[in-house]
Amino acid sequence: MKLALANLVCKSFYASDRRNADLRLDGWTFAALAWICLVAVWLFLMPKKTRGKAWHYVMMAAPLAAFGAAFAMPPSLIRETLFIWIASGGGVLVVVALGWMAGTLKHNHGLMDVVYPLAPLAAAGMIFALSGQPLDLFSGVFLLSLGVWSIRLAIQTWGHNIHAERQPYAHWRKSFSSTWLWWSVFQIHLLQGVTVWLWCAPFAFLLTAPTPRPTLLLALGAAAWISGFLLQSTADRQLSTFKRAPANRGGLLDTGAWAIVRHPNYLGESVMWAGWFVLALAHPWGWVTAFAPLYTGWFMGYGSAAPFKEQHMARSRPEAWAAYCARTPRFLPWPRPKATARTKEAEV
Secondary structure (H helix, E strand, O other): OOOHHHHHOOOHHHHHHHHHHHHHHHHHHHHHHHHHHHHHHHHHHHHOOOOOOOHHHHHHHHHHHHHHHHHHHOHHHHHHHHHHHHHHHHHHHHHHHHHHHHHHOOOOOHHHHHHOOOOHHHHHHHHHHHHHOOHHHHHHHHHHHHHHHHHHHHHHHHHHOOOOOOOOOHHHHHHHHHHHHHHHHHHHHHHHHHHHHHHHHHHHHHHHHOOOOOOHHEEEEHHHHHHHHHHHHHHHHHHHHHHHHHHHOOEEEHHHHHHOOOOHHHHHHHHHHHHHHHHHHOOHHHHHHHHHHHHHHHHHHHHOHHHHHHHHHHHOOHHHHHHHHHOOOOOOOOOOOOOOOOOOOOOO
């Protein structure tokens, strides 16, 4: 009798677990279908004159690829981690939606630059809540570093973007005219939101890594992050100081961090994201997120951030900028171009 009762209890628990698993899969299936519907709207609203359509298509497909990979795997640690990473996209969506609302009300979608550093913070918070892991030294150092970077950059970009709408947002508003109200959702906020979500992939792995976590990885990741943070904050401070001097108006900053590379602030940020990836290696499958720091570095140095700045400077200060480019590497310190006569100009 006792054996039969024990078997009945075991079967009940097993059936309950199966029902819970089925409900979870039903929820993820609904989330995947919701993203497919959003992609359909994205494609329908995309104007014919949209530039960089390939980037839009890749960002549409990326979450679908993550869903597909998670669904295809048997129950395992990596599957749970992938689902937690996918769920963190909900936090990113909330932040970028609020950014779109603020940008629409203020007629200034440059506020996306303020929202950008806050989105990873939302993603990390959601991942930590879903992970079920206690706050320890490893996760605490990561969350502290992310918070410091996020708040510092949000405050800085707030001062730069709170007044008039900057480029390229003002140009897009004029170019897309009557369709801009809704197309701005995708062209600015959702496009960058998916980009940031991809960069945050290591967060899910480092926050769900089994314990105990290697202290060596913590030391290496923290050292990389500190190096990147110091480079970015120093470069930003030097540029801000230079801009405040009336005598430097219209010049180029080629001293300090700006003598090392032409975009030290972007390089510093890329190094910080690489440091967070190092922490993700504490997870047995953390290496699969190597695409995230590579994508971040490419985006900052060659895909979007630096190229936009390069084009602006080449138009506004062609001769001084050409001389600066001839002696200063673009994004990586090596190899260095052949030096020419150094000028005293400084970037504005």
